[in-house]
Amino acid sequence: MNYENTIASKRKSSLPDTHFVNGSVYTNKAIFQKEKEKIFFHTWHFICHESEVLRKYDFRTISFLGQPLIIIRGGDNKIRSFLNVCSHRGAKIIHAPSGNSKKLTCFYHLWSYNDRGDCISIPRENGYDNSNLKKNLCGLTELKTDVFMGMVFISFNEKIMPLNDFIGDSLSSFKNTLCSGKLEVFHYSKSTIKSNWKAWQETNLDLYHEWMHVLLRRTQINAGSMKDRKVQIMPNGHAVVGGLKAKYGSYKGINDRKTTKALPGLSSEDFFFVDLFPNFAILARGTAIRIDVVTPIDENTSLVEWRGLGIKDEDPKDRRLRWKHHNQYWGPFGRNVPEDAFAAEACGEGFINSASRYQIIAREENGTGQDDGMLRAWYKEWSKLTNVNINKP
Amino acid sequence: MLEYEEIVNFIQKSCWMLDEEDFDGFLSLCSKDFQYKITAFSPELNKEMIWMDEDYEGLKNLLGMVPEHLTRLGKFTRHVTIGQTLRGNEEIIIKSSFIAVHTDLNGKSNIFGVGRYNDKIISRDKGVFLLSREAHLETRDLGIGSHVPI
Ligand code: FES
Ligand SMILES: [Fe+2]
Numbered sequence: 001m002n003y004e005n006t007i008a009s010k011r012k013s014s015l016p017d018t019h020f021v022n023g024s025v026y027t028n029k030a031i032f033q034k035e036k037e038k039i040f041f042h043t044w045h046f047i048c049h050e051s052e053v054l055r056k057y058d059f060r061t062i063s064f065l066g067q068p069l070i071i072i073r074g075g076d077n078k079i080r081s082f083l084n085v086c087s088h089r090g091a092k093i094i095h096a097p098s099g100n101s102k103k104l105t106c107f108y109h110l111w112s113y114n115d116r117g118d119c120i121s122i123p124r125e126n127g128y129d130n131s132n133l134k135k136n137l138c139g140l141t142e143l144k145t146d147v148f149m150g151m152v153f154i155s156f157n158e159k160i161m162p163l164n165d166f167i168g169d170s171l172s173s174f175k176n177t178l179c180s181g182k183l184e185v186f187h188y189s190k191s192t193i194k195s196n197w198k199a200w201q202e203t204n205l206d207l208y209h210e211w212m213h214v215l216l217r218r219t220q221i222n223a224g225s226m227k228d229r230k231v232q233i234m235p236n237g238h239a240v241v242g243g244l245k246a247k248y249g250s251y252k253g254i255n256d257r258k259t260t261k262a263l264p265g266l267s268s269e270d271f272f273f274v275d276l277f278p279n280f281a282i283l284a285r286g287t288a289i290r291i292d293v294v295t296p297i298d299e300n301t302s303l304v305e306w307r308g309l310g311i312k313d314e315d316p317k318d319r320r321l322r323w324k325h326h327n328q329y330w331g332p333f334g335r336n337v338p339e340d341a342f343a344a345e346a347c348g349e350g351f352i353n354s355a356s357r358y359q360i361i362a363r364e365e366n367g368t369g370q371d372d373g374m375l376r377a378w379y380k381e382w383s384k385l386t387n388v389n390i391n392k393p
Numbered sequence: 394m395l396e397y398e399e400i401v402n403f404i405q406k407s408c409w410m411l412d413e414e415d416f417d418g419f420l421s422l423c424s425k426d427f428q429y430k431i432t433a434f435s436p437e438l439n440k441e442m443i444w445m446d447e448d449y450e451g452l453k454n455l456l457g458m459v460p461e462h463l464t465r466l467g468k469f470t471r472h473v474t475i476g477q478t479l480r481g482n483e484e485i486i487i488k489s490s491f492i493a494v495h496t497d498l499n500g501k502s503n504i505f506g507v508g509r510y511n512d513k514i515i516s517r518d519k520g521v522f523l524l525s526r527e528a529h530l531e532t533r534d535l536g537i538g539s540h541v542p543i
Contacts, residue, residue, distance in 0.1 A: 052438065060437065097437040187442055188435045191534055214461045253454030323443045332538035333431055333445045335455075339463045341537035 001354055008357045012391075018376055019362035021390045023351045026196040031388055032299035038385045039278050040065050041156040044166045046280045046293050047071060049307060050150045051184035053079055057115060058100050064154070065295055068092045069143070070104070071152060074115040079147060081154050082117045082140035104140075117142050149178035151291070170238040170274055174282060176265025177289065183263070186319065187308030189332050193341050195348030197279065197296040198382075200304050202347075203340040204273070204281035204292070205239070205378050207231070208363055208370040212343060215251050215335040220271070223247035231367050231374060237277025237381025239374045245269040246285065254328055254335075261318055262286040263311065275374065277381050288326035300352060302344075306330060306337070358391065395485065395516050400478055403514060403521045404487060408471040411542060416456035424515065424522035425449050429542060433508075433530045444530070445542065452542070464540045467497040469505060471543070476509075484524060487512040491528070493543050506532035506543060 012020055025031060045064065048071055052060050059072040061084055068084035070093070086093050086106040093106045093113070103120070105112040112121040117140035122128070125135065144155040146163040149171055153163050160166070171178070193200065203209065207229070210216040220226065223246070230243040246269055249256035262268040268286035275281045283290045289309035294302050308326040310319065329336045350356035361379070363372040379390045395403075403422070410418040423429075429452050431445040447455060472492045479486040488511055495505040508530040515524050528543045 098439055185438055186440065188437045189433075189442075189444075189533060189535075191536055191538065193537060212463055214458065251458070253451060253458055320443065320446060324446050327444050327446075331444045332535045333540065333542070334538070335458075335462065335540065338465065338538035338540060342463055342465065345537060 001357075005357055012358055015360065015362055017389075017391050018380075019372075020358045020360050021379060022358045022393050023354055023356055024393050025388070025390055026198060026348075026351045027299060027354070028393065029299060031386070031393060032296065034386045034388060035296070036065060038387070039382070040295070042160070042385065043157070043278065044146075044153045044155045044160060044163055045295075046151055046276070046291065047081065047145075047154045048152050049183075049185045049291070049309065050079065050147055050152060051312065052098065053152075054184075055100065057102050058098070059094065059104075060098050061094050061096065066297075067156075069154070070094055070140075071145070071154075072104075072115055075102070079145060079152055080116065081143045081145045081152075082113075083143070085140075086111060087119060087138040087140065111138070113140050149174060150181075150183065151178070166236055167238070167276065168235050170234045170236075170240060170276060171282070173240060173242055173272055174265075174274065174284065174289075177263050177284065180264035182311050183289070183309045184312040185307045186310040187306070187323065187326055187331070190303060190305040191332070191341060192297065193302050193304060193344055193348075194300065195302060195344040196299055196351070197294045197302040199344040199347045199351075200294040200302055200340070201275070201279055201281075201378070202375065203344060204275050205374045206372070207241070207374065208372065209343065210370065213336050213339055215254070215329070218251040219246045219248055219254070220244060223250055226369055229368050231371060233367075233373060233377040237378055239275045239377060240272070241274070241374070242272035244271045246271045251335075257287055257325065260287050260321060260325070261311075263289065263309075275378070277378060283330075285325070285329065288322055288330075290326065290330045300348065304341070394480075395514075395521065397478065399521070400485060400487060400514070401475055404473060404475060404489060404510075404512060407512075407523060407526075408473050408491075412468065412470055414459070414541065416459065416541075420449070420453055420456070422521075422523050423449055423452075424524050427452070427523055428525040430525075430527045431530060431543060432527055433533055435533070456541070459540050462540050465495070465537060467495055469539070469541070469543075470494045470496065470502075473510065484513050484515050487514065491543075504532070505539070506530050506535055508532065508543075 053073040062069050070084040071081045073079050091108045103112050110123050114120050119138035225244045228243040232240040248254050257268040266286045270286045273283040279294045291307040294304045310322040361372040361375040365371040427449040429447050473489045475489045477488045492507045493505045494502050496502040511527040513524040
């Protein structure tokens with residue numbers, strides 16, 4: 001820190017330790033390194049939805065914290081994921097974001113791999129006879145992969161707890177919808193934002209910031225549904241928020257959704273969401289679901305990916321309406337998401353050179369309304385995994 | 394029949410009005426059955442997507458709300474090059490390339506997005522009107538995004 005800020009210090013000393021987060025938690029390189037090791041390369045992470053690899057041999061390639069990955073549905077229908085790097089000279093093998101192929105062939109010297117990651121062909125293989133290179137040791141590195149309610153999760157940690165235990169009951173409010181077998185991803189967008197990854201995730205944890213969104217002021221706060229909100233803090237750092245109904249017609253330009261086709265298990269005015277630790281949020285609004293994940297690129301830059309879930313093979317007219325419902329809120333030209341991204345970047349500007357020393361997470365409203373309990377529970381889990389104290393890092 | 398020069402002037406005007414956030418001015422160039430769309434292709438999903446889809450009334454309402462939103466600070470500048478004009482009986486289809494540059498409050502400019510406009514216009518007694526505009530974006534990482542049509 002280049003200079004003292006006594007005003008900030010005084011304010012801080014009046015707060016309980018659990019109720020503020022030191023700014024260096026967002027900017028310190030050593031802390032970021034710990035996050036990578038103890039969180040991102042340790043626990044489970046959502047990577048894609050099963051509909052993105054619907055048919056046998058469908059694949060998706062995704063970069064996760066700089067690790068090129070390929071997720072592929074095998075001939076046995078099982079979804080597996082591998083490091084998308086060639087065992088030979090390390091080239092990234094598959095470059096297309098999606099596709100379908102029984103054989104994954106590296107462009108460089110044409111080594112090929114099958115849907116289980118086995119190396120199945122090496123051109124002029126006998127050139128390796130003298131050095132004793134074994135083809136059966138040349139397969140791709142497989143990551144732990146599991147599917148929960150249609151969502152594909154990966155972990156770099158071979159000893160991680162089973163995915164079922166990690167998620168527990170946190171997603172039970174989504175069960176009838178996500179397990180209907182009728183959903184597919186119909187919207188995908190991503191953005192690079194100039195802020196620490198936690199600043200994005202906080203937009204999913206901070207209930208108080210609804211004031212920032214005129215759309216939420218009109219359709220939720222002024223519509224009087226705030227009192228019905230229920231927040232549940234779940235094991236492993238997850239949280240469930242339910243009980244709200246949205247009055248869409250209260251915002252000029254957004255139509256009432258009463259009569260429109262809700263997703264299975266939902267009614268059209270439902271609004272609830274679940275945050276899974278560390279970087280995942282799933283939000284249901286009667287007619288569409290949004291999934292977002294944030295992954296760091298470095299401590300000051302993050303990649304946010306948004307997916308919209310709707311009904312598979314629906315009538316083009318219904319699809320068009322669903323796109324509209326999804327994107328009026330959550331698209332890159334939506335009324336809400338650009339504001340969250342603005343907020344995340346603005347907090348980034350505050351913290352990056354320590355102009356802002358810490359942030360306050362001190363609201364208490366008995367776990368409802370606009371309580372900061374979700375933020376505190378999230379940071380508790382974060383501290384447990386990183387072994388870093390959020391106020392004296 | 395509209396002269397080519399008139400077509401160029403009209404398309405340029407529609408973009409400058411959006412640049413200036415003169416939304417009433419922009420809407421005055423649109424016919425009452427105007428359809429506006431922002432589309433993009435997702436290679437991740439192998440699907441076309443519609444990111445904004447509004448008719449005249451819908452767009453008017455949304456644009457009317459823009460001043461109440463927390464919007465990206467600074468200014469967009471839309472650079473348009475008309476590529477093709479196709480004349481029908483009454484309507485003219487105009488396909489253009491665009492680059493939308495965003496200049497922040499410090500005067501720093503960055504490319505926000507590139508793509509193509511697919512416009513349909515009509516010349517009536519009262520003037521020239523936009524019947525539809527589809528802005529198809531190649532750029533899919535839009536940073537913090539935007540509240541206004543591109
Ligand atoms: S680097 Fe892939 S075959 Fe050589
Ligand atoms: Fe928000």
